Amino acid sequence: MAGQNIVVIADEDAVFGLGLIGLHGCAVTSVEDARQAIRNAMADPNTALILLTENWAEAQPESMGESDVTVIEIPSQQPVKPSIDIERRIEQALGFRLEY
Numbered sequence: 001m002a003g004q005n006i007v008v009i010a011d012e013d014a015v016f017g018l019g020l021i022g023l024h025g026c027a028v029t030s031v032e033d034a035r036q037a038i039r040n041a042m043a044d045p046n047t048a049l050i051l052l053t054e055n056w057a058e059a060q061p062e063s064m065g066e067s068d069v070t071v072i073e074i075p076s077q078q079p080v081k082p083s084i085d086i087e088r089r090i091e092q093a094l095g096f097r098l099e100y
Contacts, residue, residue: 007041009034010053013077018051025051034059042067 008018008025015025026037034056041047042061047069052060053076060071072093 004048005044005046006049006051007037007044007047008051009037009041009056009059010051010074011055011077014053014074023051028056028059031056031059035061038071042069 006023008015008023009028010018010025011029012027015027018025026040028034028037034052038050038052038059038061041050050069050071051074052071054073055076057073070093072089074089
């Protein structure tokens, strides 16, 4: 089924950890590696969501608006900027609040 994959682009530990819950990913060690991983994920028609650690956020291409793929920054091991909780990040990405 098209448009259903979640791809993790992060350091090796994050990719491994999220892989334990079934997410596929690409471990990167440089901004250029992250850019290429983002391009590859966006080129795959099955990719719906990219989880990108904030330490690689600058790797996002300027042409993100041309894609249907959603990119959500997640905290990295060494936070780059003050963190907001994951519920707030999801709320911002979706544009509405989830109640449970």
